[in-house]
Amino acid sequence: MLALEAYADAYPYAAFHREGGVLTIRLHTSGSDWVFNQNSQDTLARLMRDVAADRETRVVIVEGTGETFCAGLDMNEVGAFVAQFDAASADRWIVNGRNVLSAFLEVECPIIWCLNGPVTIHPEFWFGGCDIILADPAAYVQDLTHIGGGNMCAGDTLSVWESLLGLGRARYFHLMAQRLDADELHQLGIVHEVVARETQRDRAREIAAQLFRLPPLTLRYSRYSINSRLRRNAFLDTAPSYGLLGVAALETFGPQRG
Structure with a gap:
């Protein structure tokens, strides 16, 4: 078992606070809206x-900061990474990326997500x-890390969105880099409650208190069982298609030869 003190200061983009078995993770960049960077890619899993590994936590709440959840990339880091993109870079990208969803699904306690605003960078990890997803009325999802980003x-993005949208909608979502607003996500059952960002923390704690009424193992094993199919699909689907992603990325971003 891992203690909170062992990892609380390990991630510069994440602030941790635990109270009564509820662990709150607030994602940020220097106290402002979270901007995804290479360190996030390398360490999120x-x-x-x-x-x-921290068994003192029974419910997790994930929060954003400011008016967006994750709608920006550190372009200086992206530019430096792309400039030297080669097989080793592709391997680093693939290995770190394919582990994130699996790591999320290793958490055996419910995760409540307070979606405070737009998420366009790796939305598949969070969805x-x-x-349980609470979304601000101004929030939306659009995948600008895959086809929308070149x-x-x-x-894992294929497994997640096919599971959530069905194959037909997922095809359009991917190929057209479709934007889905909070109300549309709520109608589809992907967002569970539309809640203004100012009151999301209070609502999340109300939900956590309700979940706490369940016996600890019932709560833990329910999370494990509910996500078993997605965990299996992500494991089976991720590795082969990530290999293709590396080839396609080399075509787009790799050094020109000839």
Whole structure:
């Protein structure tokens, strides 16, 4: 078992606070809206595995900061990474990326996500890894890390969105980089409650208190069982298609030869 103190300061983009068995993770960049960078890509799976190993936590709440959840990339880091993109870079990208959803699903306690605003960078991690989603009315999802960002769609994003939208809608969502607003997501049953960001924390704690009435093992094993199919699909589907992603990325971003 891992203690909170062992990882609380390990991730510069995550602030942790636990009270009464409820672990709150607030994602940020220097106290402002979270901007995804290479450190996030390299360490997000490890963060979630640390959470999974901490048995003092019974419910997790994930929050954003400011008016967006994750709608930006550190372009200086992206530019530096792309400039030297080669097989080793592709391997680093693939290995770190394909582990994130699996790490989310190793957490054996419910995850409540307070979606405070738009999420356009790797939305599959959160929509696939969280159980109860509260979204601000101004929130929306759009995948700008795959086809919308010049990359093929592959790996866990396929498993997640096919599970949530069905194959027909998922095809359009991927190929057209479709934007889905909070109300549409709520109608589809993907967002469970539309709640203004100012009151999301209070509502999340109300839900956590209700979940706490369940016996600890019932709560833990329910999370495990509910996500078993997605965990299996992500494991089977992710590795082969991520290999294709690496080839496609080399075509788009790799050094020109000839």
